[in-house]
Amino acid sequence: MKDIFETLDKITIITNISILSSVLLLKYNSNKIKQPVILTDIIEPIIDKSIIFEPIIPIKMNNTQNQITTTTKFDRYPHIFKKVCKIIDPNKEHKILSFGCSTGLEIQTLNKIYFKKSKIDGLDIKKYIIDNLSKSNTNNNIKYYSDINKLLLNSYDIIFCMSVLLNDTYNLVLNKKVYSGKPYTFELFNNTLNNIDKLLKVNGYLCIYNTHFIFSESSIFKKYKIININTCKSNDTAINLNKHNKVVNNYPYVLFQKIRL
Numbered sequence: 001m002k003d004i005f006e007t008l009d010k011i012t013i014i015t016n017i018s019i020l021s022s023v024l025l026l027k028y029n030s031n032k033i034k035q036p037v038i039l040t041d042i043i044e045p046i047i048d049k050s051i052i053f054e055p056i057i058p059i060k061m062n063n064t065q066n067q068i069t070t071t072t073k074f075d076r077y078p079h080i081f082k083k084v085c086k087i088i089d090p091n092k093e094h095k096i097l098s099f100g101c102s103t104g105l106e107i108q109t110l111n112k113i114y115f116k117k118s119k120i121d122g123l124d125i126k127k128y129i130i131d132n133l134s135k136s137n138t139n140n141n142i143k144y145y146s147d148i149n150k151l152l153l154n155s156y157d158i159i160f161c162m163s164v165l166l167n168d169t170y171n172l173v174l175n176k177k178v179y180s181g182k183p184y185t186f187e188l189f190n191n192t193l194n195n196i197d198k199l200l201k202v203n204g205y206l207c208i209y210n211t212h213f214i215f216s217e218s219s220i221f222k223k224y225k226i227i228n229i230n231t232c233k234s235n236d237t238a239i240n241l242n243k244h245n246k247v248v249n250n251y252p253y254v255l256f257q258k259i260r261l
């Protein structure tokens with residue numbers, strides 16, 4: 001019954017209830033039913049009240065480019081990966097997403113060193129990179145995607161988002177390296193994190209490093225708890241800002257657990 005109601009939208013249900021009431025009224029009028037029937041007596045037992053009768057509209061995520069450069073390296077952040085493996089058992093199979101996987105070296109790192117038993121998906125907004133990776137991929141534990149809407153919602157145990165939520169251009173103002181691109185906005189940071197949050201399971205972990213703004217400022221932070229893995233930042237990372245563009249010194253957190261939807 002739950003399945004049936006899940007496929008119906010509000011209008012269908014209201015229509016069905018109206019049809020049912022008309023039938024009952026007709027039957028009552030034609031004396032097939034001897035007593036008046038209260039509609040809720042019939043409807044209530046079959047409706048699971050926990051179901052919210054909203055139309056089922058697939059969520060379409062709008063994924064926008066953050067970091068423009070594709071710089072990456074095999075085992076780029078060993079000081080973080082090692083600590084993450086102390087919190088999340090690497091000997092179990094997890095479903096992992098490398099958000100902003102670039103040419104796949106982060107995925108190779110996780111697959112060959114840290115999470116050998118896991119299934120790892122890589123997402124990058126640059127379709128030509130993903131098309132090439134997909135063509136040459138022979139590893140059944142690895143899949144590549146360029147369209148975020150092809151990924152399953154609430155399905156990942158761990159999401160790594162390393163050196164993606166920034167755009168080095170803005171750091172010109174802060175005397176850091178400059179590439180091409182637009183100034184990085186808090187809105188873009190927050191929207192991208194909202195997409196990432198939709199993909200992560202409750203109790204899943206988000207490992208997020210080298211970001212322009214700090215995760216605690218995001219609107220999803222309230223759903224997460226900090227897992228303090230006592231790691232230090234390397235000095236090639238972005239200067240951290242709060243949402244009012246004020247510098248935050250020594251922001252130490254990189255691992256967060258989603259504690260509710």
Ligand SMILES: C[S@@+](CC[C@H](N)C(=O)[O-])C[C@H]1O[C@@H](n2cnc3c(N)ncnc32)[C@H](O)[C@@H]1O
Pocket residue numbers: 063064065066067068069070071072073076099100101102103106123124125126161162163164192
């Ligand atoms: C600097 S690379 C980081 C690669 C890898 N995570 C690492 O740390 O070595 C940033 C990558 O993020 C990708 N990217 C930027 N915005 C993205 C988005 N909204 N969705 C998916 N990928 C994105 C870029 O195309 C680029 O390949």
